Each structure stands twice: as C-alpha cells, then as structure tokens.
Amino acid sequence: MPDLNKMTIAEARDALARGDVSSVELTEACLAEIEGAAALNAFVHNTPQIALEQARAADARIAAGEAAAMTGIPIGIKDLFCTQGVPSQAGSAILEGFRPEYESTVSQNLKDAGAVMLGKLNMDEFAMGSSNETSVYGDAVNPWKVDDRRLTPGGSSGGSAAAVAADLCLAATGTDTGGSIRQPAAFTGITGLKPTYGRCSRWGIVAFASSLDQAGPMTKTVRDAAIMFGAMAGHDPKDSTSADLPVPDFEAMLSGDIRGKKIGIPGEYRMEGMPQEIEKLWSDGAVMLRDAGAEIVDISLPHTKYALPAYYVIAPAEASSNLARYDGVRFGHRAKLAQGDGITEMYEKTRAEGFGPEVQRRVMIGTYVLSAGFYDAYYNRARKVRALIKKDFDDVFAAGVDAILTPATPSAAFGLGEMTDADPVQMYLNDVFTVTVNLAGLPGIAVPTGLDKSGLPLGLQLIGRPWQEGDLLNTAQVLEQAAGFVSKPDKWW
Amino acid sequence: MSIDTQTARRVAKLARIKVEDEALPALAEEFSAILGFIEQLNEVDVEGVEPMTSVTPMRLKRREDVVTDGDQQEKILANAPDAREGFFAVPKVVE
Numbered sequence: 041m042p043d044l045n046k047m048t049i050a051e052a053r054d055a056l057a058r059g060d061v062s063s064v065e066l067t068e069a070c071l072a073e074i075e076g077a078a079a080l081n082a083f084v085h086n087t088p089q090i091a092l093e094q095a096r097a098a099d100a101r102i103a104a105g106e107a108a109a110m111t112g113i114p115i116g117i118k119d120l121f122c123t124q125g126v127p128s129q130a131g132s133a134i135l136e137g138f139r140p141e142y143e144s145t146v147s148q149n150l151k152d153a154g155a156v157m158l159g160k161l162n163m164d165e166f167a168m169g170s171s172n173e174t175s176v177y178g179d180a181v182n183p184w185k186v187d188d189r190r191l192t193p194g195g196s197s198g199g200s201a202a203a204v205a206a207d208l209c210l211a212a213t214g215t216d217t218g219g220s221i222r223q224p225a226a227f228t229g230i231t232g233l234k235p236t237y238g239r240c241s242r243w244g245i246v247a248f249a250s251s252l253d254q255a256g257p258m259t260k261t262v263r264d265a266a267i268m269f270g271a272m273a274g275h276d277p278k279d280s281t282s283a284d285l286p287v288p289d290f291e292a293m294l295s296g297d298i299r300g301k302k303i304g305i306p307g308e309y310r311m312e313g314m315p316q317e318i319e320k321l322w323s324d325g326a327v328m329l330r331d332a333g334a335e336i337v338d339i340s341l342p343h344t345k346y347a348l349p350a351y352y353v354i355a356p357a358e359a360s361s362n363l364a365r366y367d368g369v370r371f372g373h374r375a376k377l378a379q380g381d382g383i384t385e386m387y388e389k390t391r392a393e394g395f396g397p398e399v400q401r402r403v404m405i406g407t408y409v410l411s412a413g414f415y416d417a418y419y420n421r422a423r424k425v426r427a428l429i430k431k432d433f434d435d436v437f438a439a440g441v442d443a444i445l446t447p448a449t450p451s452a453a454f455g456l457g458e459m460t461d462a463d464p465v466q467m468y469l470n471d472v473f474t475v476t477v478n479l480a481g482l483p484g485i486a487v488p489t490g491l492d493k494s495g496l497p498l499g500l501q502l503i504g505r506p507w508q509e510g511d512l513l514n515t516a517q518v519l520e521q522a523a524g525f526v527s528k529p530d531k532w533w
Numbered sequence: 534m535s536i537d538t539q540t541a542r543r544v545a546k547l548a549r550i551k552v553e554d555e556a557l558p559a560l561a562e563e564f565s566a567i568l569g570f571i572e573q574l575n576e577v578d579v580e581g582v583e584p585m586t587s588v589t590p591m592r593l594k595r596r597e598d599v600v601t602d603g604d605q606q607e608k609i610l611a612n613a614p615d616a617r618e619g620f621f622a623v624p625k626v627v628e
Binding site for chain 1: 536548552563570571573574593621623
C-alpha cells in the first residue's frame, strides 16, 4: 500500500471497503503531512478536531455497510466555501473573524457523502487572481520546484492545487470563474474539472461573478474527479440557477472507449508567440486521442480573441454588485471611525482597509462599466460578445464535435513575485484558454500530460458539451492514460 | 479611453472605497490600461445580437409564495461587528 496520504480517492475507497485501512488512519496521515507543510501555506485554517470526529463517524458508517461515494476520504475545502462554525474568509481581510452559521450546499453534499474535512485552503482574495498572490494569508507555494525560486501554484484555487499535488489531502474543492480550477491544476500536475454552469449549487459559496462561478473537484486522477464530482453535484432549491437534472454515475461512464468521437482543435487557440513546447504538448495530445480511435478535426471559434476583454467587463461588473454586501454592518471587518464619521465614511474606510488592491481595482472597474453612460458601451456590448462566444461553441457542437482539445495555460508555473511589476492585463492573460469556457457555461477539464524543459508540469484542457461531463471525463481519462503522467514533485518543504 | 484622476475619484466614490488623493493618478493609469484592453470589443460586429441573460437555456424555477425561513435573529447577528439589543448598529444616519 502506498503512503496513506498519497492514495487516490479510488484506492482509499477500495482499501476502506476491504478494511485494510481506517478513515482515522487516512486522516491522521494527512494531518501529519499538513503539519509538516507550513512552507506551502496551502492550508490556512486547520480543522483536525472536526476531521477526526468525521473520520470516526465514517469508520462506523463503513462498518455498518452504509458507505457512500466519499465516505472516510480526507479532503481540503477552498476558503471560498462557507463552512459552519469554521472561518470562511475568501482569502480576504474584510471577512476576518467570519464564522458562518451555515454550510454551503456543495460542502454539505460532500459531508453527507461521508467526506472528512481537514481544513480550509488558501486562495486569491475573493477568487480574483491567477497566482494566489492576492491572498490575505500570503502566497500559497507550488510544491514543484526546479531552482531556487518559489513558484506560484496558480490561482485562484492555489491552496487547493498545492495541497493535492503535495499529497496533503486526497482531493480538494475548487471554484472556477475564469480558469481558477484548471489553471492551478495545470501548474501543479493534477486534474481539475469545471462543471457545466448550474451543475453544482453556488449556495453558500462566496460570490465573485455569479453568472460564471462554478465549483468543481481538484484531484490526483480523472477517476477521482468523477467520484468526487458526483458527490458535489445536484439540484439545489436554494440556488435558482442550479439545474434540476439527474446526476449520472460519472465513474461508471469511464469506459475507456472514445472510438468515433470527434475532437475539435480550434485554430484560434494557436496564439501568437505560443511557446514551442506548449504547441508540441497540444499536438502530442491530439495524436494520443487519434491513436485511441477519435477523429481529430480542425474547428474555428472565431470570437475567441474577445473572450478575455468580455470577461474583464462581465466579471468585474458582477463582482462590484456582489461585493457591495461587504459594508462593515452585518459581518466581517469594520474600520475604526474618527470623531464625526458618518455611515458613508464607515463604508469607505471599511472597504479600503478590507479589500486588497486587486479586489479594489476590479470592484471599481465593475462600477465604472455599469455606471450611467457606460452601461451600453461596455456592459451590454460585452454581454452581446458573450452571446457570440457561446454561439461559436454551439455551432461546433451542432456540427458533431464531441469535445475540444486546447492547452490549459500559455506557460508552466512562474515564480512568485515575477509578475508584480507587470500591468494587471499581463496577469489576466493566464486565463486566455480557460475563460471562454466560463463565458459559454461549458464543462472543461485540465489534465496533466507532460513536463516543460525545466521539469515543470504542463496540462491540456478538454472542453465538453453542456451537461456531458461523463463523456468529457471519459475522454480525459483516455488522454490521462495515454500521456502516462506520473511525475510528482520532490519533497523540499 | 484615458481615465483622468477626476473620473477615478468619482468611481472610487461610487464604489464606496476610500482612495487617498495621492493614489488617484496611479489608479487612473491602471483603469486606462484595463479599459484600453477592453476597448477591443468595439471591433466586434454585434448588430442584432441580444445581450446574454442566461448561459443555459433554463427557466427559473417557481415555488409557492410562502415563508420558508426566519426566526433566527441570533444567528443573523452573530457575525455583526456591532450588534445591540437585537439590531445591527451603525453610526448615526439621520441628523
């Protein structure tokens, strides 16, 4: 048996079922690893007591023959999910001390399936960032290292990615508004699935951009993603945008057979100045799928170029509205007021102290594009472009394409601090391959398929038809197995 | 489009975020860079395109118009920075 913390969900589940291991043992192994991994700054609120209690309950449940999909599996939860009685700060100072009185639907679903919560995971503040450098907790650090530099695990789900890649937990939850599951997964050599918009309830997840946000699993394998996703998904009356559709057994859909599937290669994703190794990774991936019996076809998604600018209108616009609730009245931080300060000063000082620079920037951009006189020119135009981006995908799927293969990121992980002096737009370019998927509400998955010349992981992205995550996961698993990516970071922390 | 410090000040005010005067020029510059990037959208022909309202063609669910929640004053106030006598407390609003 491998080290317990290094197990996949599937391995642990089977070992638990056989009685070879207990959930308490698995949980203790993970807690010990977390204890020794402070240098990664992945876990920011540890909940060992809750974890051990849940592990004992899981062991009893397994003994009683009532195990569900995730029973006894120790996982980490992104700080964006509200967890009852446990700090849930969305990586922000403005939610310091906030302990929700309720549990997010997704984390509740995982709890109900028997999962064990080890703690909360680091992330970019309010999920706004691609490097985990905007977090109030400080940078999360990528367990992958090839020289003296500390590398970013990506963002915004950087803590989740680092924790899974470093085997601090068996899997973690993430959320993805423009690439926040897939980009960090690619940077750390793990699997990350962003489901179809509406598949997982957003209730109790701190909102960034409500029309784009979606929760998903971050795991060591595609099979694990299928298992965990099944436990997270489902209709929720508390989220009016959650889809009332049955959740299939995604794991059972991993047939390994993709013969006859049509895989599209979008020409527009061949960006100018794309590193040669990314290009090679991509064409190698296409060959792997072809060798497995899929048909590879060139496709066109003509509005791709406009996805990022449309995103940087729509996401800040929604954020400016969603983040209006942080006013120092109902929860979180309130600034100390000077003599004579009224309620407006309270709002302004609270938000200036509580929000970091990137969040302030996006809230203000959002405020601007929604303000009188600019609403049509920016916001409505962006929503029209969004409709065209979605139509690009609709057309391709209508032409019989089953999935689309693209790179997950334009590069491997970069060094923490290296982008500090770049203008914000440079950082935004990290999401160039992923953001279209959120705008079109589609499922997308990042799978590690290779290493760059320095030895850092690189991933490919597969984009699927709406609600066809089972099919997408099946194709992803074929790619995963053909690529045979088994590299792990050497432990230095 | 270039944003001047006056506009940056107005946006900060609308967003209820206090920005010191000396920080305004840098902020205006950042806004200009981001808006310059966004400006690419003007190249797209959007004639006759409806702005997207919902990414999945889904009818919003309806439910009975009845009270389903309530009676949890204590829980609602539990995280307030200043709660008194069952209320949220704020600085004086009306002179």
